[in-house]
Amino acid sequence: LQPQQVVDEIVRGYRLHEKTNDLGDLVVTTPGGTYPVYIEPDAMAALPAWLQRLQIHGRAWLVSDDTVMQLHSNHVLMVLQESGWEAQAFAIPAGEEYKTLMTVQRVYDWLLSHSVERGDVLLALGGGVVGDLAGFVAATILRGVALIQLPTTVLAMVDSAIGGKTGVDHAQGKNLIGAFYQPRLVLADTSMLWTLPTVERSAGWAEAIKHGVIGDAQLFSDLQRYAQAAVELAEPVTSDLLRRAAAFKVRVVSGDEREQGSRILLNYGHTIGHAIEAESGYMLRHGEAIAIGMMAAGMIANQIGLFPASALDAQQAVLESFGLPTRMPATFDATAILRRMASDKKVRHKRVRWVLPTSIGTAVVRDDVPEEVVEAVLRKMKN
Ligand SMILES: NC(=O)c1ccc[n+]([C@@H]2O[C@H](COP(=O)([O-])OP(=O)(O)OC[C@H]3O[C@@H](n4cnc5c(N)ncnc54)[C@H](O)[C@@H]3O)[C@@H](O)[C@H]2O)c1
Ligand SMILES: [Zn+2]
Secondary structure (H helix, E strand, C coil): CHHHHHHHHHHHCCCCCHHCCCCEEEEEECCCCCEEEEECCCCCHHHHHHHHHHHCCCCEEEEEEHHHHHHHHHHHHHHHHHHCCCEEEEECCHHHHHHCCHHHHHHHHHHCCCCCCCCEEEEEECHHHHHHHHHHHHHHHHHCCCCEEECCCHHHHHHHHCCCEEEEEECCCEEEEEECCCCCEEEEEEECCCCCCCCHHHHHHHHHHHHHHHHHHHHHHHHHHHHHHCCCCCHHHHHHHHHHHHHHHHHHHHHHCCCCCCCHHHHCCCCHHHHHHHHHCCCCCCHHHHHHHHHHHHHHHHCCCCHHHHHHHHHHHHHHHCCCCCCCCCCHHHHHHHHHHHHHHHHHHCCCCCCEEEEEEEEECCCCCCCHHHHHHHHHHEE
16 A cells, blocks of 8 residues: 555546546437436435436435445435425345345335336435346336436446346346346436445446456556555546446447447456356455456466466556455365356357457457366466
8 A cells, every 4th residue: 555645646646637528428328218427526416407307207216225325315315305306215135135026026015105106216326236126126117117326336336327237136146137227317426435345445446447458448557556546535536437437338338238249348357257256155246256257367368369468467466456356265166166157158058258358458259268278277366
């Protein structure tokens, strides 16, 4: 860690406007809907004006988890009520283990017992779990009510709140039940990140680093330079980096809503990452598993001559500067990881499609990676 003075100095040197000018506003454009993504400190203050602009006139139903509810829902409800909106809130228990149809049922019960109507709006205030689950509720209740994503984690701001994938887990696996359903707006208030534990912040930044590696070299090098400021949430660096990481997802999703083409690029680090996440019994955070998965994919790309060693080292350095793991836990067995990947593959009757970087900022999709290479990398990756 660098002393605070040094960090302050680096942050002062960050030339925000030079970098964001060409970004413009972030707008997702898909057949399923066109909507803006706003990421800034105190963004929540603009929520009532947004509802008006979107011509939403019904009641507002806020869904959150019990942790975020306690920390941030009062602020949101107050902002709404002060502008004359009728708003009520419901909390689901926090945690991936509650991202289930059973919890969906409870939210349906709450909404229906209060006579929710087609013209109402559902606000998803929370991380990816709340966003995915509440999004699915919005997609299905009364055959669809308006949805606004109010992401409160780094991961949700740069990734899960954008793109319209909603759903829940099933005993057979993660995210197996769901729907594509685009929100009308993504409004991310970065001051809500202050209460997010450091480990959660880092795990979320892993997805931002992923976007840098596969598609934005400038973002990557700024993440490298401003890592500490980002973890400490110094502004305006944080909002700007989040916006630029989100911009990559916006671009990819806008070209490919249903993951038939370039959206697969977002799976970088996820092929092995998902297997590692599952193998840990979900003790590793998603972003932590993805960090390890990115290192594995980077090593595979390096082994088959796609990705220079210097770029692989740079990736490792950035991940480490965000406090993310880059090696497999010592107790993990390469064979078990391979078995999980194989059973994933069998389900889909397909070859594994690897997203592999070719430099910092570019990636390709390959389905001809020899299994021996994967196995050798996994064995080498153990702590
Ligand atoms: N839909 C998509 O495209 C997409 C993409 C990536 C991930 N996901 C999903 O996202 C989920 C992971 O999201 P996540 O990492 O945000 O996890 P999460 O929603 O579980 O949030 C992590 C933890 O942080 C807490 N929290 C959230 N905001 C907080 C805040 N501001 N202050 C303090 N605590 C806060 C939550 O209560 C939770 O305990 C997974 O279910 C994953 O499948 C979806
Ligand atoms: Zn991910």
